[in-house]
Amino acid sequence: MSVSRRRFLEMSSLATASMFVPKFLKAFESKPVNLPGHKVLVVVQLSGGNDGLNTVIPYRNDIYYKNRPVIGIKREEALSLNDEVGLNPMMKGIKALYDKGYVSIVNGVGYAEPNRSHFRSMDIWQSGSAADELVTSGWLGRYLDNACTDCDKHNAFAIEVDDTLSLAMKGKQRNAIAVQDINQFHNAAGNPYFGKLIQTHEQEHDAQLAGYLYRTLSETISAADYVYQQNKIYTASQTYPNTAIGKHMKMIGNLINAGAETRVYYVSHSSFDTHVDQKNRQNKLFTELDDSLSALVADLQCSGRFNDVMIMTFSEFGRRVTQNASNGTDHGTANNMFFISGGLKKAGLYNPLPDLGNLDQGDIKYSIDFKQVYATVLDKWMSIVPKEILAKSYDTMSFI
Amino acid sequence: MTLQEQNKLLYARAGFGISIADYRRPRPIKECVVGLFPPTTPGRLEMISEEEWAENSPKAMKELTDDLMRKEKQKAFRERAKDLNQLWVQAMVEAQYPLLEKMSIFWHGHFATHTANPYFDQLLLNDVRKNALGNFGDLLRAVSKSPAMLQFLNNQQNKKAHPNENFAREVMELFTLGRGHYTEQDIKEAARAFTGWAYDGYGMFVFHKGQHDDGEKQFLGRRGNWNGDDILNILLEQKQTALFISQKLYRYFVSDEKVNDKHVQQMAKHFYESNYDIAALLKHMFTADWFYDDSVKGAKVKAPVELLVGYQRLLPIEFRNQNTVTYIQRVLGQHLFNPPNVAGWPGGKNWIDSSSLVIRMQLPQALFMSKELNLDLKPTEQEIMMTHKVNQSTSPNKNVRIGQAIADWSSYVAEWKGYGRAELPKAMAEYLLPVAVSNSQLNALQQFCDKDNEEDYIKSVSILLMGMPEYQLC
Numbered sequence: 001m002s003v004s005r006r007r008f009l010e011m012s013s014l015a016t017a018s019m020f021v022p023k024f025l026k027a028f029e030s031k032p033v034n035l036p037g038h039k040v041l042v043v044v045q046l047s048g049g050n051d052g053l054n055t056v057i058p059y060r061n062d063i064y065y066k067n068r069p070v071i072g073i074k075r076e077e078a079l080s081l082n083d084e085v086g087l088n089p090m091m092k093g094i095k096a097l098y099d100k101g102y103v104s105i106v107n108g109v110g111y112a113e114p115n116r117s118h119f120r121s122m123d124i125w126q127s128g129s130a131a132d133e134l135v136t137s138g139w140l141g142r143y144l145d146n147a148c149t150d151c152d153k154h155n156a157f158a159i160e161v162d163d164t165l166s167l168a169m170k171g172k173q174r175n176a177i178a179v180q181d182i183n184q185f186h187n188a189a190g191n192p193y194f195g196k197l198i199q200t201h202e203q204e205h206d207a208q209l210a211g212y213l214y215r216t217l218s219e220t221i222s223a224a225d226y227v228y229q230q231n232k233i234y235t236a237s238q239t240y241p242n243t244a245i246g247k248h249m250k251m252i253g254n255l256i257n258a259g260a261e262t263r264v265y266y267v268s269h270s271s272f273d274t275h276v277d278q279k280n281r282q283n284k285l286f287t288e289l290d291d292s293l294s295a296l297v298a299d300l301q302c303s304g305r306f307n308d309v310m311i312m313t314f315s316e317f318g319r320r321v322t323q324n325a326s327n328g329t330d331h332g333t334a335n336n337m338f339f340i341s342g343g344l345k346k347a348g349l350y351n352p353l354p355d356l357g358n359l360d361q362g363d364i365k366y367s368i369d370f371k372q373v374y375a376t377v378l379d380k381w382m383s384i385v386p387k388e389i390l391a392k393s394y395d396t397m398s399f400i
Numbered sequence: 401m402t403l404q405e406q407n408k409l410l411y412a413r414a415g416f417g418i419s420i421a422d423y424r425r426p427r428p429i430k431e432c433v434v435g436l437f438p439p440t441t442p443g444r445l446e447m448i449s450e451e452e453w454a455e456n457s458p459k460a461m462k463e464l465t466d467d468l469m470r471k472e473k474q475k476a477f478r479e480r481a482k483d484l485n486q487l488w489v490q491a492m493v494e495a496q497y498p499l500l501e502k503m504s505i506f507w508h509g510h511f512a513t514h515t516a517n518p519y520f521d522q523l524l525l526n527d528v529r530k531n532a533l534g535n536f537g538d539l540l541r542a543v544s545k546s547p548a549m550l551q552f553l554n555n556q557q558n559k560k561a562h563p564n565e566n567f568a569r570e571v572m573e574l575f576t577l578g579r580g581h582y583t584e585q586d587i588k589e590a591a592r593a594f595t596g597w598a599y600d601g602y603g604m605f606v607f608h609k610g611q612h613d614d615g616e617k618q619f620l621g622r623r624g625n626w627n628g629d630d631i632l633n634i635l636l637e638q639k640q641t642a643l644f645i646s647q648k649l650y651r652y653f654v655s656d657e658k659v660n661d662k663h664v665q666q667m668a669k670h671f672y673e674s675n676y677d678i679a680a681l682l683k684h685m686f687t688a689d690w691f692y693d694d695s696v697k698g699a700k701v702k703a704p705v706e707l708l709v710g711y712q713r714l715l716p717i718e719f720r721n722q723n724t725v726t727y728i729q730r731v732l733g734q735h736l737f738n739p740p741n742v743a744g745w746p747g748g749k750n751w752i753d754s755s756s757l758v759i760r761m762q763l764p765q766a767l768f769m770s771k772e773l774n775l776d777l778k779p780t781e782q783e784i785m786m787t788h789k790v791n792q793s794t795s796p797n798k799n800v801r802i803g804q805a806i807a808d809w810s811s812y813v814a815e816w817k818g819y820g821r822a823e824l825p826k827a828m829a830e831y832l833l834p835v836a837v838s839n840s841q842l843n844a845l846q847q848f849c850d851k852d853n854e855e856d857y858i859k860s861v862s863i864l865l866m867g868m869p870e871y872q873l874c
Contacts, residue, residue, distance in 0.1 A: 118785075136746040163775045163776045164756070175754065177753075185758075188758050192848075193867065196844040201841060202838050202840070209699060209749070213870075220754035
């Protein structure tokens, strides 16, 4: 490599772009941040379709064992929640939280005319739409649109822990940011050339698309710097597991405990598509999830923030009641959702487990529309009118 | 707008950007427009031969008794989708008539399907390319009978005893009329008319007479014993269909954000009166005065595939890893053959968010300076389905490196030699960017240039210009 070329490349990794970001964009960074009672939502997406029946186990139900002679989880192995129901044996940490009243489980969550394609069903869950609707924005993105009336500087208001953004986090006007590795993101967005472009860019075409791109760039640079600074404030009180989900939870814990203004974190854990040899795979995934969530909760408890944080899990669908020929399960329909927080109103099993005696062609019938659950979270946790975001009103539920 | 600017705009919209030769020698618009259209029907793109399909068809698979072997074979066949994708992108890069590919991408999104069958994808792609500049009615009929569409919108399950309304709904909502121009009852009646349309074990269209409901249907106010072809014809008789397609084409070729209703109405009238001649409609649009209005400059965000192909047509690139072509599509959100849903890619501002913008702005360095981008991709449906093994990584993502490419700069650099150091950035900006940038921006850019020698200077100016937000527009 010639010296000059190396120098050219180096230009983009020296200094940080935020040095060049105009003052008006920096206002956000200097505001006092730690707001008591500032509610945070952590969404955990279990990608691939988690088997809800082996997550929350109806261990007194003969139909369950008849349909799952090999993969059914025995009563003595399950972590008992009550006389009827137990948790997957790998969820020891979540069980301990459950016993302390920090977990609410909502059963039979789904939607009408369920779709069994990973893609389409995830699209429905992420956009927060009905099965016969096509919506090109995400429910949390629309939350940003509505909640962020005055936050041109708040591009770190919602963060997906990844390199690219999910539909759930894209609004009509505003988007969340995607950050997997804070340093890498800070370096990339902090390219001094980008900063210089912002600085010299004239505002005349701001109404046009170019203006939109420059605004997005400014906000990104500003957010990258903000997240980078916030990430340096707090040192984790717990040891997080050295897995992908563990690292992601650690980053979330760091930012929450630093008092970052971020309201929504979005993280994915996969792959739950257990058509073959389900037990081993789900065990491994749950162990990783349980260890990471336990570390996060302990970290939040240490700093006194656990009451302000709601962890919510979901998956694009559950799986069929009957095991298949490969000791796995195929794509199904309704599923359970977990809510973990120090600030729950009603802990425990929110509603009865699905009726395995009343199936729709071998699949669980949903009893709660997932959009009703979203509405509850938006209304009672995020303090925003859900109708704007979900296009329709839903009765809110009482667990929050 | 000068003639040169008009030429630049036309080739940016009707293709993947103007070549330096065309830019230096602008021609009258009418002459350019005539040259956009291929004189003959395009040849087929074939990655998967009929023999390969025969070996992998459901019929052949059924004969395999070994479960594991069958799974491996199915997996290997599904992976061929990547090869088909790359073949098409290569056709775009080499295209003598880029408008054909540009329109094929349009229809590929309009008639969005998502199958796990690359042979079906290939058949549909060829139906689309064959009719992309032809007659919309022919295109609609071909697509409606293509196995990819029959499978994706469940017409395979649409039988007299249990009508499946999926195709009937989407053919109206997405392919012809648009929302609000039909009733739920129209969907039910149309679904009955499409009963019996299916494909056989080889992927050939078949009409199962026994599963067809030949009773009377009332559709869009008309009564008859309609079959599927009748329904498509009735849809084509609706002026709303011409309007709906014209609106979408306007957004695709003219402006993401601002739609001029008067101009769209003119297009629709023209389209309808020509009996849905796509080429005639495009000629009308590309020769209209309003197409060259100053407000049209920079009014479109380049789609990821346009960006990628534009780079490759500007500077020949040899990728050390051919999958880079699909990685870029995935990381920027337009993975061909994998639309987000049946509505296709929403486009426009939707292409841009904080991460996609920063990745786009880093891309020129990755492609042309081998400054690799190390990124995680979200899994595709196929990848989700393939992660069955216990010991496989549980990270949701696939880590990839983008870059590792060798660009051939020679002819490009030669074209830009001889400019003064001070004048080159402005001259090149006028060529590469759709809108004017200020002198202060160009001065800023100069501070980052490599000034050791003329060749490196030309390269660095190019890369910095391509890294600008304006380069994301056309």
